[in-house]
Amino acid sequence: MNSDAKAVLEAVWRIESARLVASLARLVQDVGVAEEIAQDTLVIALEQWPRDGVPREPGPWLRATAKHRAIDLIRRRTNYASKLAVLAHDAIPREDDDELIDSLDDHIGDDLLRLIFTAAHPVLSVEARAALTLRLLGGLSTPEIARAFLISEATAAQRIVRAKRTLAEAGVRFSMPAPAEIGERLGTVLGVVYLIFNEGYAATGGTDWAQPALCREAIRLGRVLAGLLPDEPEVHGLLALMELQASRLPARIAADGRPVLLDDQDRRLWDRLLIRRGLAALERAEELGGGLYSLQAAIAACHARAHTAADTDWARIAALYEVLAYLLPSPVVRLNQAVAVGRAGDPARGLRIADGLGAERSLRDYPQLPAVRGELLAQLGRAAEARTEFGRAASLTRNEAERELFRARAESAVVHVDPGPAVAQ
Amino acid sequence: MRYLTLLRAKQSTTPPPPELMAAIMALGEEATKAGALLDTSGLAPSASGARVSLAGGELMLTDGPFAESKEVISYAIYEVRSKEEAVEWASRFLRVHQDLWPGWEGEVDVLKLFGPEDFPAAGA
Numbered sequence: 001m002n003s004d005a006k007a008v009l010e011a012v013w014r015i016e017s018a019r020l021v022a023s024l025a026r027l028v029q030d031v032g033v034a035e036e037i038a039q040d041t042l043v044i045a046l047e048q049w050p051r052d053g054v055p056r057e058p059g060p061w062l063r064a065t066a067k068h069r070a071i072d073l074i075r076r077r078t079n080y081a082s083k084l085a086v087l088a089h090d091a092i093p094r095e096d097d098d099e100l101i102d103s104l105d106d107h108i109g110d111d112l113l114r115l116i117f118t119a120a121h122p123v124l125s126v127e128a129r130a131a132l133t134l135r136l137l138g139g140l141s142t143p144e145i146a147r148a149f150l151i152s153e154a155t156a157a158q159r160i161v162r163a164k165r166t167l168a169e170a171g172v173r174f175s176m177p178a179p180a181e182i183g184e185r186l187g188t189v190l191g192v193v194y195l196i197f198n199e200g201y202a203a204t205g206g207t208d209w210a211q212p213a214l215c216r217e218a219i220r221l222g223r224v225l226a227g228l229l230p231d232e233p234e235v236h237g238l239l240a241l242m243e244l245q246a247s248r249l250p251a252r253i254a255a256d257g258r259p260v261l262l263d264d265q266d267r268r269l270w271d272r273l274l275i276r277r278g279l280a281a282l283e284r285a286e287e288l289g290g291g292l293y294s295l296q297a298a299i300a301a302c303h304a305r306a307h308t309a310a311d312t313d314w315a316r317i318a319a320l321y322e323v324l325a326y327l328l329p330s331p332v333v334r335l336n337q338a339v340a341v342g343r344a345g346d347p348a349r350g351l352r353i354a355d356g357l358g359a360e361r362s363l364r365d366y367p368q369l370p371a372v373r374g375e376l377l378a379q380l381g382r383a384a385e386a387r388t389e390f391g392r393a394a395s396l397t398r399n400e401a402e403r404e405l406f407r408a409r410a411e412s413a414v415v416h417v418d419p420g421p422a423v424a425q
Numbered sequence: 426m427r428y429l430t431l432l433r434a435k436q437s438t439t440p441p442p443p444e445l446m447a448a449i450m451a452l453g454e455e456a457t458k459a460g461a462l463l464d465t466s467g468l469a470p471s472a473s474g475a476r477v478s479l480a481g482g483e484l485m486l487t488d489g490p491f492a493e494s495k496e497v498i499s500y501a502i503y504e505v506r507s508k509e510e511a512v513e514w515a516s517r518f519l520r521v522h523q524d525l526w527p528g529w530e531g532e533v534d535v536l537k538l539f540g541p542e543d544f545p546a547a548g549a
Binding site: 007008011014109212213220227249250253273 | 459463514
């Protein structure tokens, strides 16, 4: 091995840490304690590997070392409990070490699922679920999590500590939800994964248009879930959605760092492997019955299948949005529907849908609302009004790259009074 | 980041032990479920392939087998966070051969595929 021992350890840690924490959590019944044991194990490896060399089988080495730490801890606890029990004239049998060690290797999949459900538990705030999921399932460090959410390291550390304390105080057992609860709880898990993805896909502040690393982490979590819950349609639906959206990442930023909108993207840069995997996951999701994520993936698939922007099947996208808006009548879905209807050839109806959203409190400061109105007005040839709307969008966005884009669009709205290609057809 | 791994080995006169095939399947499943393995396939001996080359301004077709001492046996594509992670999966793959097929010799090339992270403006 000529690679640096620390770099090897970091790689092995990425592969092993979630399973390590998961199996430890079943033993000690507390994710916080489990993570501490895992961190202790990491520290031991950090001391030993650079000195003694990387072990022949680094994964099993980490597992064995963690087991011994856990067993020490349980022994101390059991001894303490035994002493109490003796006082209570009731002996507690001591578990055999071998049995404990065996039990650590069993049901790794079940343990991981339990860990996923615990990290995304409803007693936690949405931010805490995301931070804890990245920490426990992704093995991300506190600085990495801080960077992901554009918060300070102190805030990130506090968020994680509080989340673990909340779980302990709420008496959340390290267990699977009851069968009747699984559907609902799976919803919170998928929500967390998609939140992480979106945090990467459309960075809400700062100067970066996207944080591809965070997207990849969310997709990895989605793949892990698909492996653990192969019969859940929405797991595949979400995975399909993320793989298809991520396939466009390489084309979303120009060489000068500016964002490139869908229509203007060089589709040769789209990731064919992700598209292929996304379409396969969508097919699986639809076979299993689909759902809201699958519908959104079906929309993303329409873009993925179009070799040029002009080839896009906007009629199908508008129809899919019709169903989605019926099932999930959220303002953002309605707004996207307005765009699709406009592109499918009816900008006047699109504008009516967008105008119907003007009273939505949640959209009051949402830059996309005036931006969409601007597009539809431009399509209708109402350039002056379009320009006003794009100016308003530019003043609302917190993303600098996006602001530039809206400003440029405001300029061009004056010149381009002719309707877009989708209407011209 | 994405890595292509190519397994190269001498063509064996005996089939691989069934335990090895089982271990390879298990490792592949583990890597898939970890979200790291995106694609993989075994490759038939070069006898069933061909090589098209360009030299001295001439296109030339050569049918397999080729004269190399080692054949490319399979490929895999991994999505990982560092080179070391790809190397770790490749090492695990060779380790099951080491454990279950005495005397077998081969090598894995771990090749990075260019990605957005290689172009600073886009990867920032």
